[in-house]
Amino acid sequence: MGRLxxxxxxxxxxxxxxxxxxxxxxxxxxxxxxxxxxVVSAMSGKTNELVGWCAQAAPxxxxxxxxxxxxxxxxxxxxxxxxxxxxxxxxxxxxxxWQVPILTSNVHGSARILDIDGExxxxxxxxxxxxxxxAGFQGLNxxxxxxxxxxxxxxxxxAVAVAAAIRADRCDIYTDVxxxxxxxxxxxxxxxxxxxxxxxxxxxLASLGAKVLQVRSVELGMVHNVRVxxxxxxxxxxxxxxxGTPPGxxxxxxxxxxxxxxxxxxxxxxxxAQISIRDVxxxxxxxxxxxxxxxxxxxxxxxxxxxxxxxxxxTDLTFTVPAADYTRAKDTIxxxxxxxxxxxxxxxxxxxxxxxxxxxxxxxxxxAAEAFRALAERNINIRAITxxxxxxxxxxxxxxxxxxxxxxxxxxxLDKA
Amino acid sequence: MGRLxxxxxxxxxxxxxxxxxxxxxxxxxxxxxxxxxxVVSAMSGKTNELVGWCAQAAPxxxxxxxxxxxxxxxxxxxxxxxxxxxxxxxxxxxxxxWQVPILTSNVHGSARILDIDGExxxxxxxxxxxxxxxAGFQGLNxxxxxxxxxxxxxxxxxAVAVAAAIRADRCDIYTDVxxxxxxxxxxxxxxxxxxxxxxxxxxxLASLGAKVLQVRSVELGMVHNVRVxxxxxxxxxxxxxxxGTPPGxxxxxxxxxxxxxxxxxxxxxxxxAQISIRDVxxxxxxxxxxxxxxxxxxxxxxxxxxxxxxxxxxTDLTFTVPAADYTRAKDTIxxxxxxxxxxxxxxxxxxxxxxxxxxxxxxxxxxAAEAFRALAERNINIRAITxxxxxxxxxxxxxxxxxxxxxxxxxxxLDKA
Numbered sequence: 001m002g003r004l005x006x007x008x009x010x011x012x013x014x015x016x017x018x019x020x021x022x023x024x025x026x027x028x029x030x031x032x033x034x035x036x037x038x039v040v041s042a043m044s045g046k047t048n049e050l051v052g053w054c055a056q057a058a059p060x061x062x063x064x065x066x067x068x069x070x071x072x073x074x075x076x077x078x079x080x081x082x083x084x085x086x087x088x089x090x091x092x093x094x095x096x097x098w099q100v101p102i103l104t105s106n107v108h109g110s111a112r113i114l115d116i117d118g119e120x121x122x123x124x125x126x127x128x129x130x131x132x133x134x135a136g137f138q139g140l141n142x143x144x145x146x147x148x149x150x151x152x153x154x155x156x157x158x159a160v161a162v163a164a165a166i167r168a169d170r171c172d173i174y175t176d177v178x179x180x181x182x183x184x185x186x187x188x189x190x191x192x193x194x195x196x197x198x199x200x201x202x203x204x205l206a207s208l209g210a211k212v213l214q215v216r217s218v219e220l221g222m223v224h225n226v227r228v229x230x231x232x233x234x235x236x237x238x239x240x241x242x243x244g245t246p247p248g249x250x251x252x253x254x255x256x257x258x259x260x261x262x263x264x265x266x267x268x269x270x271x272x273a274q275i276s277i278r279d280v281x282x283x284x285x286x287x288x289x290x291x292x293x294x295x296x297x298x299x300x301x302x303x304x305x306x307x308x309x310x311x312x313x314x315t316d317l318t319f320t321v322p323a324a325d326y327t328r329a330k331d332t333i334x335x336x337x338x339x340x341x342x343x344x345x346x347x348x349x350x351x352x353x354x355x356x357x358x359x360x361x362x363x364x365x366x367x368a369a370e371a372f373r374a375l376a377e378r379n380i381n382i383r384a385i386t387x388x389x390x391x392x393x394x395x396x397x398x399x400x401x402x403x404x405x406x407x408x409x410x411x412x413x414l415d416k417a
Numbered sequence: 418m419g420r421l422x423x424x425x426x427x428x429x430x431x432x433x434x435x436x437x438x439x440x441x442x443x444x445x446x447x448x449x450x451x452x453x454x455x456v457v458s459a460m461s462g463k464t465n466e467l468v469g470w471c472a473q474a475a476p477x478x479x480x481x482x483x484x485x486x487x488x489x490x491x492x493x494x495x496x497x498x499x500x501x502x503x504x505x506x507x508x509x510x511x512x513x514x515w516q517v518p519i520l521t522s523n524v525h526g527s528a529r530i531l532d533i534d535g536e537x538x539x540x541x542x543x544x545x546x547x548x549x550x551x552a553g554f555q556g557l558n559x560x561x562x563x564x565x566x567x568x569x570x571x572x573x574x575x576a577v578a579v580a581a582a583i584r585a586d587r588c589d590i591y592t593d594v595x596x597x598x599x600x601x602x603x604x605x606x607x608x609x610x611x612x613x614x615x616x617x618x619x620x621x622l623a624s625l626g627a628k629v630l631q632v633r634s635v636e637l638g639m640v641h642n643v644r645v646x647x648x649x650x651x652x653x654x655x656x657x658x659x660x661g662t663p664p665g666x667x668x669x670x671x672x673x674x675x676x677x678x679x680x681x682x683x684x685x686x687x688x689x690a691q692i693s694i695r696d697v698x699x700x701x702x703x704x705x706x707x708x709x710x711x712x713x714x715x716x717x718x719x720x721x722x723x724x725x726x727x728x729x730x731x732t733d734l735t736f737t738v739p740a741a742d743y744t745r746a747k748d749t750i751x752x753x754x755x756x757x758x759x760x761x762x763x764x765x766x767x768x769x770x771x772x773x774x775x776x777x778x779x780x781x782x783x784x785a786a787e788a789f790r791a792l793a794e795r796n797i798n799i800r801a802i803t804x805x806x807x808x809x810x811x812x813x814x815x816x817x818x819x820x821x822x823x824x825x826x827x828x829x830x831l832d833k834a
Contacts, residue, residue, distance in 0.1 A: 061503065068499075083479060
């Protein structure tokens with residue numbers, strides 16, 4: 001017997017039939033003897049409807065009111081699921097963010113969870129054998145007593161935070177994919193589902209992971225050591241053995257991963273643009289002169305590559321930005337030309353970033369070197385390289401993305417048998 | 418300068434355009450220097466959608482969960498109206514029932530308001546010049562901290578209760594009719610809109626009044642002496658002179674009605690069935706034997722007529738029930754025949770009740786006698802009569818309803834010039 005959080009997203013609770021399916025999943029775990037808290041999103045489409053109304057009422061609006069409006073979506077689902085569970089003979093009650101309470105910061109629209117008191121939920125597991133159905137995505141502004149929301153995808157974060165608060169053995173995230181893959185299976189048909197991924201790896205998997213799980217929820221899981229299990233919401237409840245090991249990916253601390261691969265996965269992103277600044281003065285403060293204005297313009301800079309200059313006077317500096325911010329970024333740099341002092345601006349939008357991630361890299365030398373060799377053999381030119389402890393990324397021409405990903409996937413032994 | 422509550426129903430807030438129209442009404446009052454609290458219903462159709470989902474999830478469901486689901490409708494409108502007002506440059510914030518808080522009894526689904534602390538709302542009028550936009554229909558169960566709803570039409574009650582709590586000068590109820598009429602204008606084209614109606618009269622107008630205002634809100638207005646003004650939500654905000662007297666009906670204490678008519682209005686209902694029990698033993702306890710079982714079956718008995726028996730041994734007893742309960746009522750009486758001891762059961766469903774209401778009746782004798790004479794002249798047979806201090810009702814054949822109502826309307830000088 002254990003304690004579980006089960007999280008279901010919008011498509012899983014899109015209508016009463018789907019909610020009934022969710023209730024069957026919950027019943028399975030209750031029948032197996034688990035104490036269960038369920039975290040739910042709004043019925044699919046509802047959040048968009050509510051957001052649309054706010055925008056229609058006023059394009060720029062008070063985020064406190066936005067939060068009051070939009071949080072109603074999860075409130076509805078929580079009540080409906082509680083009713084459905086009760087109809088199946090399961091003790092259940094709904095909890096809104098302010099009822100638990102889930103206390104958050106005061107940044108309406110994208111608040112951060114500060115504290116959840118899980119003791120009453122736990123007491124009710126014990127005393128009443130009651131399932132807690134918790135509205136995801138929302139909380140209570142501790143200072144003002146007003147409703148907050150956590151931003152899009154916030155229900156994942158709610159689920160992990162609740163799991164930490166009630167000291168759950170596991171937080172099951174039911175999604176429309178059945179786990180985290182070594183890379184995008186649409187690009188590499190031989191991509192394998194990973195049984196386990198370390199929190200740190202999941203964070204670095206970014207482009208792969210973001211489709212599966214909100215980044216903030218992974219951070220929270222890492223901090224509180226909440227084991228997060230990504231599994232499919234399409235599995236039929238009656239087909240699942242509650243005592244068996246269901247298909248899915250467990251995101252956990254690296255200690256729990258016994259047979260650690262050197263490389264866990266290959267992520268990639270074509271949504272990149274490269275800007276190179278030529279012949280920059282190699283002196284203190286020049287990086288600040290470049291990246292200060294970009295930050296002020298809210299442009300997210302990703303890779304930054306600066307080489308040591310040969311003569312100690314001039315250097316080249318390359319960075320990438322999201323393709324959508326390309327023109328704005330170029331204009332921002334051009335405007336700051338006087339302050340930065342550079343010769344020429346080169347740029348490209350047909351570039352892609354390919355990243356190789358694996359905790360095993362920490363203890364294995366030469367992992368990146370193998371990749372450079374393999375890419376060279378395929379005549380793929382590397383424009384820039386960055387490395388971190390458990391990841392390295394290369395910037396290449398976008399046309400070679402799929403070839404590069406497949407090459408590296410095979411190289412590191414990730415192809416499925 | 419005064420303090421106002423403005424209440425808008427579902428059709429008045431059906432979409433963002435309609436909400437903008439409501440905001441214009443509010444702006445008009447704010448610009449005129451009033452302190453304003455607005456009470457809103459759910460966007461039309463939303464409550465039905467939410468109720469439908471609950472019923473689909475389980476026909477019999479936990480009313481606490483039902484309340485959590487259904488209360489979300491008003492929450493959305495309150496936020497959207499606050500956003501819209503802000504966009505017009507008006508300070509505004511939304512309040513949910515639990516935030517004010519509006520404390521209620523624990524009867525989920527049809528809770529009664531117990532207490533509202535209006536002091537923070539008042540403080541915000543003074544300090545911030547802020548309009549309070551309050552979600553109607555909902556409150557907080559004081560003991561459990563869960564959301565309650567007041568039952569259908571409860572937003573009227575919310576509005577009057579808020580008006581009492583903030584000591585408002587008036588509670589304006591914006592509806593799809595422009596006031597209370599002397600009778601149904603569809604039946605009597607000469608029906609006049611009343612400028613003022615006493616609370617007691619409004620309660621007795623029942624069938625007329627119920628379409629305009631929830632009965633409970635009138636009771637509350639009477640107890641707390643809240644002046645309730647029924648007016649049209651279709652009036653264009655720009656056409657209204659905030660300093661003039663808008664068209665509508667004021668429901669107020671009788672002291673405020675200077676020129677009191679003897680008769681205020683004529684109500685009628687065809688939704689009646691008559692049951693007559695013949696040759697009942699005229700002895701103590703027989704009425705209890707009849708109406709006890711009906712009460713247990715939750716059948717609402719309206720008129721009750723029992724005549725003194727001639728010989729002191731047997732009597733006839735007639736009562737009316739809603740047409741929908743007719744068969745159940747007959748069966749209930751038949752089952753209790755042994756206990757009641759009667760000879761025969763007569764009944765009819767093609768009957769109507771016509772009621773004449775007026776506080777002036779208290780001090781005017783012979784008002785009912787005039788009616789009996791006028792109906793007799795039209796050959797309308799009176800099946801039964803009941804009277805109260807400010808009302809009398811006659812039961813007649815349903816076919817004569819319109820004729821009777823028109824006859825009495827003219828008789829008492831209610832026809833418009």
